[in-house]
Amino acid sequence: MANPSILILPGDGIGPEVMTEVKKVINWFGEKRDLAFDVSEDLVGGAAYDAHGAPLSDETMAKAQEVDAVLLGAVGGPKYDTLDFSVKPERGLLRLRKEMDLYANLRPAQCFDALSDFSSLKQEVVAGLDIMIVRELTSGIYFGEPRGIITENNERVGINTQRYTESEIERVARSAFELAKRRGNKVCSMEKANVMESGILWREVVQRVHDEEYADVELSHMYADAGAMQLCRWPKQFDVIVTDNLFGDLLSDAAAMLTGSLGMLPSASLGAPMANGRPKAMYEPVHGSAPDIAGQGKANPIACILSFSMALRYSFDQGEEATRLEAAIEKVLADGVRTADLLGPEGGSPVSTSEMGDKILAALDASL
Numbered sequence: 001m002a003n004p005s006i007l008i009l010p011g012d013g014i015g016p017e018v019m020t021e022v023k024k025v026i027n028w029f030g031e032k033r034d035l036a037f038d039v040s041e042d043l044v045g046g047a048a049y050d051a052h053g054a055p056l057s058d059e060t061m062a063k064a065q066e067v068d069a070v071l072l073g074a075v076g077g078p079k080y081d082t083l084d085f086s087v088k089p090e091r092g093l094l095r096l097r098k099e100m101d102l103y104a105n106l107r108p109a110q111c112f113d114a115l116s117d118f119s120s121l122k123q124e125v126v127a128g129l130d131i132m133i134v135r136e137l138t139s140g141i142y143f144g145e146p147r148g149i150i151t152e153n154n155e156r157v158g159i160n161t162q163r164y165t166e167s168e169i170e171r172v173a174r175s176a177f178e179l180a181k182r183r184g185n186k187v188c189s190m191e192k193a194n195v196m197e198s199g200i201l202w203r204e205v206v207q208r209v210h211d212e213e214y215a216d217v218e219l220s221h222m223y224a225d226a227g228a229m230q231l232c233r234w235p236k237q238f239d240v241i242v243t244d245n246l247f248g249d250l251l252s253d254a255a256a257m258l259t260g261s262l263g264m265l266p267s268a269s270l271g272a273p274m275a276n277g278r279p280k281a282m283y284e285p286v287h288g289s290a291p292d293i294a295g296q297g298k299a300n301p302i303a304c305i306l307s308f309s310m311a312l313r314y315s316f317d318q319g320e321e322a323t324r325l326e327a328a329i330e331k332v333l334a335d336g337v338r339t340a341d342l343l344g345p346e347g348g349s350p351v352s353t354s355e356m357g358d359k360i361l362a363a364l365d366a367s368l
């Protein structure tokens with residue numbers, strides 16, 4: 001059988017730096033765990049604009065549609081700030097998400113023990129935290145029509161429309177229930193059914209999908225504003241949270257920050273299953289291209305490496321190997337190894353991007 005395929009799109013700024021460490025990890029799994037991947041690499045964002053005049057070429061888009069998983073670094077940078085909106089680096093990312101129809105955005109908020117004093121919340125509130133926010137990514141108020149700024153009664157009116165079809169809610173609900181089955185078996189669905197019709201429909205459809213297909217998963221519903229409070233008060237009450245595009249945007253950023261640094265946060269965006277049963281998938285760190293530290297070997301590669309770990313789990317059915325990789329990262333952090341972003345105000349001596357990668361490889365070796 002052919003090896004599973006991965007398209008690597010390092011992008012701009014620190015994207016190529018952190019992706020170099022991910023490539024080392026991918027090679028390690030090929031050499032030491034007999035888990036070989038067919039890896040190809042291409043351009044996205046500003047790097048693609050420089051080469052082709054577009055932030056994602058049609059050829060690259062076609063490749064992304066064919067592979068089992070796309071791994072993306074980061075796009076953007078000051079050099080491209082003055083470009084026309086249609087060719088800005090971020091458009092490459094949006095094109096990938098849209099054309100691959102990646103409707104379920106998975107944002108884990110996981111607190112590594114060694115970093116539990118790094119959160120702005122009390123240690124006992126975040127230690128051992130492991131929750132997953134599933135945000136609907138391709139519909140809702142960011143896409144609904146009508147939209148725009150019109151003039152009415154001699155003043156301007158800004159309009160956006162929250163709109164969800166039943167099938168859009170069904171498919172993201174299924175993603176959340178499927179995930180919960182592999183985790184703590186609990187889903188909390190968040191909307192504003194008290195004031196929004198789209199929220200009433202959301203709640204009804206999630207409940208129906210549950211009752212018909214996932215009755216063995218524990219389901220609760222919460223208004224999104226109350227959910228935000230509960231996330232800060234006692235986040236460990238949650239396992240999987242499923243919510244719409246707008247609320248998910250806010251809640252996933254808030255939840256992510258419970259755990260400390262941007263350099264630690266992975267994400268996955270999943271779509272419908274392909275012919276081979278794997279979901280269309282793109283994995284990427286939450287952070288951007290960090291122009292302030294690009295090219296200096298200071299970037300933390302862990303967010304990008306954890307994104308590959310999500311790929312192992314959700315695209316390649318290698319949950320045990322994903323756990324091995326996460327345990328190696330946990331071990332390195334427990335040993336006190338820190339990139340600059342993980343040093344508190346008291347300071348210390350940071351390791352470089354590649355040193356962090358090498359330490360993780362050494363911990364992987366030690367796990368055998």
Ligand code: NAD
Nearest residue numbers: 074075076077262263287288289290291292293299300341
């Ligand atoms: P950013 O995430 O790039 O950086 C924010 C801060 O976090 C910076 O101080 C940076 O040094 C730090 N940081 C980020 N990742 C880090 C890492 N791995 N290790 C250590 N420190 C890290 O966000 P920004 O500064 O708002 O945006 C910079 C550029 O990135 C912009 O062009 C923006 O449009 C783009 N961007 C891209 C994505 C993406 O590709 N998905 C996401 C966000 C921003």
